[in-house]
Amino acid sequence: MTERWGELDAAATLRPPGPGDDKYRRGVLGVRTGAAHYPGAAVLGVSAAWRTGVGMLRYVPPVDDAAPPFGLPTPAAAVLAARPETVLGPPTGRPCDAWLIGSGTDAATRSAAELRDLRALLAGDAPIVIDAGALDLVAAGDGRTAPVVLTPHAGEFERLWRSARLGALPDDWDAHGTDAGPRARAAARLAEALDATVLLKGSVTVCVSAEGWSRRIGPATPWLATAGTGDVLAGILGALVAGRAAELRDDPGLLGRLGATAALLHDLAARCASADAGADGSGRPIAAADVAAAIPPAFAELASQRR
Numbered sequence: 001m002t003e004r005w006g007e008l009d010a011a012a013t014l015r016p017p018g019p020g021d022d023k024y025r026r027g028v029l030g031v032r033t034g035a036a037h038y039p040g041a042a043v044l045g046v047s048a049a050w051r052t053g054v055g056m057l058r059y060v061p062p063v064d065d066a067a068p069p070f071g072l073p074t075p076a077a078a079v080l081a082a083r084p085e086t087v088l089g090p091p092t093g094r095p096c097d098a099w100l101i102g103s104g105t106d107a108a109t110r111s112a113a114e115l116r117d118l119r120a121l122l123a124g125d126a127p128i129v130i131d132a133g134a135l136d137l138v139a140a141g142d143g144r145t146a147p148v149v150l151t152p153h154a155g156e157f158e159r160l161w162r163s164a165r166l167g168a169l170p171d172d173w174d175a176h177g178t179d180a181g182p183r184a185r186a187a188a189r190l191a192e193a194l195d196a197t198v199l200l201k202g203s204v205t206v207c208v209s210a211e212g213w214s215r216r217i218g219p220a221t222p223w224l225a226t227a228g229t230g231d232v233l234a235g236i237l238g239a240l241v242a243g244r245a246a247e248l249r250d251d252p253g254l255l256g257r258l259g260a261t262a263a264l265l266h267d268l269a270a271r272c273a274s275a276d277a278g279a280d281g282s283g284r285p286i287a288a289a290d291v292a293a294a295i296p297p298a299f300a301e302l303a304s305q306r307r
């Protein structure tokens with residue numbers, strides 16, 4: 001039985017600001033997401049990270065990306081239009097405390113320069129949230145030094161499983177299943193093989209560390225099953241990791257607890273936005289940007305439960 005990650009557990013991992021904080025001490029998140037065809041994914045992740053309370057966010061546009069089609073703005077222009085507080089360009093001086101990479105990117109169209117930069121992050125020591133089009137960068141024994149948390153949906157999970165050469169998927173694996181047990185067991189095998197924390201998304205999300213710690217979150221409101229909500233989740237997690245990155249050096253298991261908390265906060269925000277408190281599909285439709293907008297009240301609700 002995979003233990004449930006509850007609101008009190010999640011509340012205990014939040015880091016509200018204190019009087020001794022400044023924007024840097026609250027956590028600096030570096031973000032490399034979005035591409036010419038997916039500027040929206042960058043906007044969603046960046047918006048979600050700001051709304052989760054990151055102190056400073058540096059957006060690094062994709063290097064040598066294709067020109068945007070249909071006269072669309074570049075991802076950087078779209079991010080800045082939506083969130084003018086975002087700082088653009090590679091870090092100068094103070095390094096980022098954590099990174100978010102991959103949402104709205106496609107490994108097949110990634111430039112050599114972008115690949116080189118992403119590999120340099122993996123060879124560093126800042127923790128990295130790895131989503132969507134950057135998941136292919138993680139392999140068993142790849143020599144990476146950065147602690148990483150992977151955020152695959154079931155399709156991406158199956159791809160990772162194959163590339164990790166783990167053989168056939170377990171008999172009880174069901175891409176659309178809501179039974180946490182089989183999902184957590186499969187995720188634990190992948191986490192161990194890749195030496196990574198794995199946040200396997202779905203109606204029921206499981207968060208599993210390479211050491212075998214695992215928790216389940218959900219079922220989430222089914223209104224969450226809509227394009228771009230995974231990009232929002234990745235932004236939430238990036239912000240939570242940036243805020244507590246220093247502690248991760250002494251407490252590597254914190255990455256799993258932050259992953260589980262991100263999934264819970266994401267669902268709470270979606271329940272707030274959709275007025276579906278019971279997560280039974282009552283309430284109203286929402287889109288991913290609505291979930292990002294509802295993070296602050298969901299955060300407040302969770303933080304009020306801190307002991």
Ligand SMILES: NC(=O)C1=CN([C@@H]2O[C@H](COP(=O)(O)OP(=O)(O)OC[C@H]3O[C@@H](n4cnc5c(N)ncnc54)[C@H](OP(=O)(O)O)[C@@H]3O)[C@@H](O)[C@H]2O)[C@@H](O)CC1
Nearest residue numbers: 038039040041103104105132133153154155175227228231
């Ligand atoms: N506004 C924007 O800019 C947005 C940009 N986005 C960006 O788009 C990029 C592509 O991401 P993607 O997830 O759409 O496509 P991909 O990785 O090819 O996988 C899809 C295949 O996997 C399978 N599958 C199985 N289970 C599944 C599950 N539970 N949930 C989902 N899929 C599941 C399923 O296969 P099937 O089961 O149908 O055989 C399906 O065909 C990525 O960078 C992302 O960040 C999006 O976030 C949207 C908003």
Ligand SMILES: Nc1ncnc2c1ncn2[C@@H]1O[C@H](COP(=O)(O)OP(=O)(O)O)[C@@H](O)[C@H]1O
Nearest residue numbers: 153201202203221222224225227228229230231
């Ligand atoms: N049936 C469902 N009920 C509740 N939440 C769901 C359901 N299906 C997917 N989700 C959630 O929606 C989000 C979708 O993320 P993802 O598949 O990465 O989409 P995208 O790439 O479009 O952002 C995840 O957080 C996942 O947990």
